[in-house]
Amino acid sequence: MKRLLPVLGAIFLPLLCLAQIKYENISSEKLGESRQIKIQLPRNYEENTDKTYPVLLVLDGDYLFEPVAGMVDYYSYWEDIPEMIVVGVNQDGIRMEDTKYSKQDFLPVDKGAKFFEFLGMELLAHIDQKYRTGNFKIIMGHDFTSNFINYYLLKENPIFRGYINLSPDLAPGMADHIVNSLSKSETRSWYYMATSDEDIPTLKKAILAFNNQLKGIDNKNLHYKFEEFENTSHYTLVGKAIPSAIADIFSIYRPISQKDFNETLLQTSISPTQFLTEKYQSIEDLYGVRKKIRLNDFLAVYQAIEKTRNWEEFKPLYKMAFDNFPGTMLGTFFEARYEEETGNPKRAMRIYQNAYGQQKIAFIDTDFMLAKADAIKKDFGY
Structure with a gap:
């Protein structure tokens, strides 16, 4: 593990320099001590004063925080996932105490019970109070801490919606508890688990058996993904699992793919514009993120309409474009295409001409729009 850290640090340090990293000591009444945490805020957090962000809580923050924070910054830069607040809890040398469970009922006990309450009642409350957090929260852990994060699933109203399990070292009976909880869940949940071909044999055996149980859950509210990586150990699987897990949880958020x-x-x-509307409504409903429709997604729908010749779809599309990109030629172009293909070439010509003075966008500029108008004039002799 120690050999892995310099490599991960070299990869993600340039990204972390662009984001805002804070180090805080949280005084905990539950633990009777102070705990160090690391916080990465989105790049433009200070400027976007009205925006709230999902939270990703990372246990084993002493070695997991940097690779997680780096991937979140990278993926969110390319808009594959929303910007997030990443919180890492340092546990170097004390993770076994933090994750301690009873040998009788296998639930958190002693320091483990106190740490459970610290995370759920003190740390998250502190983050919610100090920063602009949304309701969508994810938690991540590795082996012992991965087992630990699942205790939050056993609560009646879990505070986390996403669980990223990196080679979990499951407590006896934990698999059955999780399956029972996820089977009955009435809220949308994301559950990710990873192992590898070179994982610790006893862990891998239990994980594969657990995966068979999870695959049998029939609950539309559960999104589950399992991965077994090749040529990776118990430690190096982390580097592959982190980006895969994050991308999977936010699969609906990413731009329209090929x-x-x-x-x-x-x-x-399929109605392309309905697909577009529902996609962005789902982003808001699932992740609590209200997002402006991407230009590339508008252009993907435009190309689909052209290929399928479903011209009526241009009508709702141009109205959406006017709302999302006011003052640009995008909505004007779609409106003109609608009139042009539904039997109103003269009106289309005038709309093309009216784009003069509006802002260019993508390939749509004044020359392009006037050329479209001139083509109609030539074809119809106006």
Whole structure:
């Protein structure tokens, strides 16, 4: 593990320099001591004063925080995931005490019980009070701490919606408890688990058996993903699992993919604009993030309409474009295409001409719009 840290640090340090990293000591009444935490705020946190952010809580923050924070900053830069507040809890030398459970009922006991309350009642309350947090929260752990994060699932109203389990060292009976909880969950939950071909044999055996149980859960509210990485150890699997887990939890958030385009938008039975509307409504409903529709997603829907010749879809699309990109030529172009393909070429010509003075966007500029108007004038002799 110690050999892995310099490599991960070299990869992610340049990214972390751009984000805001804070170090705090939290005085805990539950623990009777202070605990050090690391916090990464999004790049433009101070400027976006009205924006709230999902929270990713990382246990074993002494070695997991940097790779997690780096990947969150990288993925959010490319808009594959939302910007998040990443919180790491340092546990170097005390993780076994923090994750202690009873040998009788296998639930947190002694320092483990106090640490459980510290995270859920003190640390998250501190983060919520001090920073602009949203309701969507994820927790991550590795082996012993991975087992520990699952205790929050056993609560009646879990405070976390996503659970990232990196080679969990499960307590006796924990698998059955988790399966029972996830089977009955009435709220949308994300559960990720990873192992590797070179993982610790006893852990891997239990994880594979647990995976078979989880695969059998029939609950539409559960999104579950399992991965077994090749040529990786108990420690190096972390480097592959972190980006995969984060990307999977936020799969709905990412831009329209080529697969979405080919398998969904090009199907004539599908309304491309309805797909676009529902995608962004789901982002808000699931993650608590209100996001402006991306320009590339508008252009993907535009291309789908052109290919399927479903011209009526331009009408809702141009209204959405006016709302999301006011003052630009985007909505004007879509409106003109609607009129042009639904039997109103003269009106389309005038709309193209009216784009003069509006802001260019993507490939749509004044020359492009006037050329479209001139083509209509030439074809119809106006």
